[in-house]
Amino acid sequence: MIPRLRHLAAAALSGALLLLPALAGTPSAAATTGSALAPDPTYSVDMARTEAQMEAVARYWQPEKLKLAENYTPATPGSRPKPTGTTTASSQSLGLARRPVPDARTVPPAPPAAGGAARTFGKVYFLISGKEYWCSASAVAAKNRSVVATAGHCAYDLKNLRPADNWIFVPNPGTGGTTPDGIYIGATLNIHDVWSGEGDYDYDYAFITVHSGFRWETKDGKPTRVPVGKLQDNVGGQGLTILRGVGNQAVAFGYPSGAQPDGTRPFDGRTLATCDGRTTKTRSPSFNLEHGVQLPGCNFSHGASGGPWLLEFDAGKKLGWLNGVNSLTWNRDAKGTYDAVSSSYFNSGTMIVYQHAANAS
Template sequence: MKGMALVFPPVRRFLAALCGLMGASVLAVSAFPANAMGTLPTEGKTALAAHSTVAPPFDTTETKLFTVALAKTAAEREKVAQYWQPERIKRAESYTPAGPGAKVGPTSSPTASTPAPTKPATPSLAEAGTSVGAGMPAKGSAPITPKTVGKVFFKFNNKEYWCSATSVEAKNRSLVATAGHCAYDVRRYEAAQYWIFIPSPESGIEGGIYVGHTLTMHEDFPGKGDYDHDYAFVTVHKGFTWSEQKDAKGAVTYKRTEVGRLQDKVGGLKVLTSRGAGNQTQTFGYPSGPQPDGSRPFNGRTVHVCSGRTTVTKSPTYLLNNGLMIGNCMFSAGASGGPWVVDYNPATGSGFLNGINSLSWNLKVDGRFDAISSSYFGAYTLAAYRHAEKIALP
């Protein structure tokens, strides 16, 4: 980050959604209304396929990019692979996620203290197990979830965390998009360690386990904690799966099988930038954390969806000047990094990635989250994506 001033982010006063960190306190959000505040850049629509030759809306020389190696060598990949054996993955999924600005507890554990509820949970919502949003399917039905959607598992400061994420189309066919705070710890100025992606983890690990190779993001997120750039592209190694075996004494061991490149295995969402606001959008994630009133309508083990038209939002506290918001969404901690998909086809699960779950809002101050926001996907996002998709892999 040559020439970049490193400044701790301002003190947070509302919940920064959704990363798998431990020990958050939940704060109400009421300072910033859900209606549009200001305008977004009026750039033309830019859709990116893996083979795209569309010109960016302005010069995207890579002077604002931050890249860091996660596990580039074969030996480093092997170390991460051996760390994330099935028992550890199963334990990690039970951890309670919380916001990235929260104080981290002394150790990761399957349980964490939560605020005392101020009102009972809504029974119908808890039973349905879905977020409420405009255009949601009737209870008992659901659109096909993109098989690209999954979870990332990683360590910050020797503690294990998780977030949501998605595979995206790329020239190297090996790229994951997630939130910046799901790959870089702005409080310690450190990239994540032992970072892996598992698509559709609720179905097991058949889709593969993909070790992070290189992290690419805008430099203002690690440098300033700027949530105008809370997105990250992580290039990943070829994937593998574990199969259980028993030796002559009945002891369980695991055999590793290679499964190839991520995009070849599960596909990838195309990337769309400079679309503006007002777009019908589906957002996916694995919410798990408590609502502000302490209730827990989600368990983090099932992917959920919110739907609505995007509006413009701001948060000076988070240096967010060009954010997008979807209302009527109760996503809580754990959904961070999940994809915002436009032009979504529920029959096939295909569409364009146009945002990432970043901040959760409690605008009504009624004990329930009611909106989710994303950084705006503009020219800087495009530059980060184009850099990451060209990274050569072994």
């Protein structure tokens, strides 16, 4: 899921990582004025909205299928669409809609309704072109208590310009396909319009509104769906913060599984992995990444895509402030292991995309 950037040598990076205005940490007047209007960058599309669609997704992910989930392929970013010289259909769907630039730069984290430590980290499973994939993800605090954050390439098929099929979120996944905190079917996908049409890695994030969850229980010898309620009530939700610039102490989470450049596999994809450090700026013209944020010293591999970056993480409460998601992995020194991971920069557009997901029914 996270492509290799082996060709970037350390010497070349030192001259290429330019300080861009978007990363300066000083918002423009429009970013702080509630009355200001900005083009709404959100592309929202249904995933499974009707009862019949939900039933079809649930039937696909029955217990026997979930038992095989650890063997599925960690998702890799799809090929970007070729430029056509015209606006894509997905971009046109937004027209000239304008939306107030949000005053708020933060959404506070929320503990589970029953108290205790949060259990927001998990995996998303989905199909692209009929093949099963998985990524990392996390629950995010929201008005509707039903939002999941992940990478854009973990929810949207760039090749065919459509949402991934049969998309589900499983927080705190257990071994053998067990789902102790339930299964949550994606209802509506919310991504940045530039990602949906161009696959620009400055916008590789997604906020998905999910239905209330369920778990499988055997009744009369058959798997039966048992409701478990809303996602945030069960596991809590991470906060969200934007326009934080770089130089922040962050902790990244994910379920890496793929091989390192030298072929070794230090991660098994079953155990939640973490890395931490201070963020820096980065860019990669080959991925249209101009305003990226990098976390050095992180050797995550395929499978970690979509996992959260948290600021001010409280290890006891398991809560912090979402300020990025794993998007690209880097091998800056061209040696045997990956040595950094990067995220899109979270700005006012990110908050607008999130608000679509948080306010959806």
